Amino acid sequence: MIRPSSPLPPGQQLAAADKWPTVGERLPAQGDDPWTVALSGLVAQQLALSLAEIRGLPWVESAIDIHCVTRWSKLGTTFGGVLLRDVLALARPDPSARFVSFVARSERSHSTSLPLDEALSLGTLLALEAAGQPLDTLHGGPVRTVVPRRYFYKSLKWLTRIELLAEDRLGYWEGQAGYHNKADPWLEQRFIAPSLDKRAAAALLTTRDLHGQEVLGLDASGRDLTGLQAAGAVLRNARFAGATLREAVFDGANLALANLSGADLRGASLRGAGLDGVDFTGADLRGCDLRGALLTAATFCQIAADGAPIRGAQFDATTRIDEASLAELMPQQREFIGRQTHG
Ligand SMILES: Nc1nc2c(c(=O)[nH]1)N[C@H]1C(S)=C(S)[C@@H](COP(=O)(O)O)O[C@H]1N2
Ligand SMILES: [Mo]
Secondary structure (H helix, E strand, O other): OOOOOOOOOOEEEEEOOOOOOOOOOOOOOOOOOOOOEEEEEEOOOOOOHHHHHHOOOOOOEEEEEEEEOOOOOEEEEEEOOOEEEHHHHHHHEOOOOOOOEEEEOOOOEEEEEHHHHHHHHHEEEEEEEEEOEEEEEEOOOOOOOEEEOHHHHHHOEEEEEEEEOOOOOOHHHHHHHEOOOOOOOHOOOOEEEOOOOHHHHHHHHHHHOOOOEEEEOOEEOOOOOOOOEOOEEOOOEEEOOOOEEEOOOOOEEEEOOOOOOOEEEOOOEEEOOOOOEEEOOOOEEEOOOOOOOEEEOOOEEEOOOOOHHHHHHOOOOOOOOOOOHHHHOOOHHHHHHHHHHOO
């Protein structure tokens, strides 16, 4: 077992100290019923705990590092709450329970799961406070789970049910977005394998028309895809490293975590695209339109040990990018783009 030498796992960058990006759903489902957290499934005693009952359990404060799969990290947020272990003890889990599924009170009944022994040994928290304040609704208040040492998609906002299971049940991001079910940031367990094999991907790409399509983990590295039509496409985790994408159209597409390093994007249109966590290092962005794009933790240059930018993307006066998109970037990336575009 190699011990992590840095608090920052590979491929992650630090968010600005005062920033906590929101990822995924932004609101719980509406409802007038008082908030409860139900314990169900393989337990001796089914229960529905009120927030006051949860607060009555031993209170824990713990500084936890957040690592989002979209490549931003936020170190040392102090969460206040109670341990999953203490909550579960009230319901007496059956020995046959091997997985725990957390379910949200949200429009899509969002969920995520973990092996039960792992959830317990990692010190999973039901958090009601962050930095000494009640948890914001935006960040999962009144109660969310926080799972240390896993990508943050394992930490569920607006917890309303804890279900103990004999077999795993994949959560939303794991089942629908191709995120890895183990989610260890030090092993970079971000994605499961691409859903398309190489031949199927090649056949699809020869049409140069992906608009509105959903393709997880597409590999188009090094290909000539000049004029590709991909407006509104869902292409999370796609690999376009070194590809020619001149005049390509990705308006409104979801390219979260795509690899566009070294890609030729001259004259391409990425208006309103979801580009969180995208790697643009060494890409040619002259004449490229990035207005309205979501750029949280997108990478435009690598930073050398001495702090100098290396392998930066190319910008010029015809690159279009707006303030709102720039504001979402990590500080060093914003500085790099500022230097490029202001001479
Ligand atoms: N209910 C719910 N929980 C969720 C999500 C979601 O979409 N819905 N997104 C997950 C993801 S991908 C991340 S990175 C974190 C983001 O939490 P934050 O918005 O408080 O930063 O919540 C996780 N929990
Ligand atoms: Mo995430």
